[in-house]
Amino acid sequence: QVQLVESGGGLVQAGGSLRLSCAASGISFNIYAMGWYRQAPGKQREVVATMSSGGSTNYADSVKGRFTLSRDTAKNTVYLQMSSLTPEDTGVYYCNAHRFTRDYWGQGTQVTVSS
Numbered sequence: 492q493v494q495l496v497e498s499g500g501g502l503v504q505a506g507g508s509l510r511l512s513c514a515a516s517g518i519s520f521n522i523y524a525m526g527w528y529r530q531a532p533g534k535q536r537e538v539v540a541t542m543s544s545g546g547s548t549n550y551a552d553s554v555k556g557r558f559t560l561s562r563d564t565a566k567n568t569v570y571l572q573m574s575s576l577t578p579e580d581t582g583v584y585y586c587n588a589h590r591f592t593r594d595y596w597g598q599g600t601q602v603t604v605s606s
Contacts, residue, residue: 492596493517493595495586500600503576507604511571513597515584523588527571528559529564529602531582539584541573553579576604 499511511527526541527577540550540560548560557574569586586597 493588494586495595495597497584497586497600499596500584500602502538502603502605503579505604507576508583509576509602510571511560511573511584511600511602512567513571515567515569515586515588517537518567518588518590520562520567520569520594523590525560525562525569526589528587529580529582530585530586530599531579537585540541542569544590573602576602578604578606580604597605 492515494516496514497511499509503509522544524543526539528536529538529539530536537549539554540558542548543558562569581602583599584603585599588595
């Protein structure tokens with residue numbers, strides 16, 4: 492059974508930093524691409540950052556240079572280090588595992604950036 496559990500969200504002032512974690516079970520990072528998505532109130536879910544099974548990363552233009560996605564295969568955990576946060580980064584952040592036509596999602600963690 493696949494399970495993705497996010498943690499690390501919270502309330503932070505603009506300019507601050509947060510690190511999100513996604514603890515995965517039932518999958519291997521060697522064959523699953525991992526990603527972080529977010530959904531702001533009244534908006535569609537959007538991709539924030541992804542990492543292929545080979546370790547290549549891609550970032551949304553809006554977070555390039557501020558966010559870093561990494562993984563720890565020993566802990567089966569992926570991280571999203573977020574810095575220089577702005578109110579536009581506010582939303583629910585979801586961890587995703589993807590392989591071919593399979594997608595798994597975590598329950599989400601709220602990030603709120605105050606101005």
